[in-house]
Amino acid sequence: MGDLSLPDGEEIKRTNEIKIAAPLLQAIDIAGLVITADALLTQRELANTLVERGAHYHFTAKANQPTLEQDIAALFAGRGAADFVEVSPPDHGRIETRRIWCSTRLNEYVDFPHVGQVFLVEREIVKKKSNTRSIELAVGVTSCTPEQASPAAVLRDNRGHWAIENSCHYVLDQTWDEDHCRIRTGHGPENTSRLRRFAISVLNLHVKRGDSIASMTRKLASRTRLVFDYLRMTSNSVGHVAVA
Numbered sequence: 001m002g003d004l005s006l007p008d009g010e011e012i013k014r015t016n017e018i019k020i021a022a023p024l025l026q027a028i029d030i031a032g033l034v035i036t037a038d039a040l041l042t043q044r045e046l047a048n049t050l051v052e053r054g055a056h057y058h059f060t061a062k063a064n065q066p067t068l069e070q071d072i073a074a075l076f077a078g079r080g081a082a083d084f085v086e087v088s089p090p091d092h093g094r095i096e097t098r099r100i101w102c103s104t105r106l107n108e109y110v111d112f113p114h115v116g117q118v119f120l121v122e123r124e125i126v127k128k129k130s131n132t133r134s135i136e137l138a139v140g141v142t143s144c145t146p147e148q149a150s151p152a153a154v155l156r157d158n159r160g161h162w163a164i165e166n167s168c169h170y171v172l173d174q175t176w177d178e179d180h181c182r183i184r185t186g187h188g189p190e191n192t193s194r195l196r197r198f199a200i201s202v203l204n205l206h207v208k209r210g211d212s213i214a215s216m217t218r219k220l221a222s223r224t225r226l227v228f229d230y231l232r233m234t235s236n237s238v239g240h241v242a243v244a
Helices: 010-024 044-052 066-075 151-175 188-206 213-222 224-230
Strands: 034-037 056-061 084-087 094-103 117-127 132-142
Touching (some): 010 044, 034 151, 044 056, 056 066, 056 151, 066 117, 151 213, 188 224
Antiparallel strands (some): 094 117, 117 132
16 A cells, blocks of 8 residues: 555555455344445455355455456457346436456466456447447456356346445535535545435435435425434434425
């Protein structure tokens, strides 16, 4: 971590995130679950911990594991037809096609514990209005064997992780304009971001069909009593409060 050019405190924050991942899961029964994580947490120690507790891991490989990333990318360099293809319905003027290739050929070669298979995901996005096309590639590793997870299941795990990640980031950036927040001192930025994420989690428990976090935020701004109801801080709070 010492070679990273990061702002003051950012190196410590990232190191702490790696160290706290396993302890954070101690209070949760993860046996039989697939634990997904972004590239920062693609760590051998975490992989060992998850498997020892009866769970599976699904990790993305990037620059923090350069050899692993390069080995997987080289394996799929001459890839043929995809093992599974998924096309999403047109949404917001774009069509997204996801293709996945999986292989067990590196299981005994890569320096990573409990490898069940490696994979490459290709995301092709076509924007209908501008008629532009872009392709994104991501490689990764999972402890699930082909018998435990088909290519479709591996793609589902990959998509599920980023759907959660992107939905949270979209609300933070687009709805709550986090990028323009002027809090800069001490632990203020991190604490404020955690409070926002907590608020998103609470609102997601109550969001109704047809509503969004943005619309609920506007409604709660003029009906602050509901905020206390959602947090169950009033004597007559109920588990689900309809927002008219």
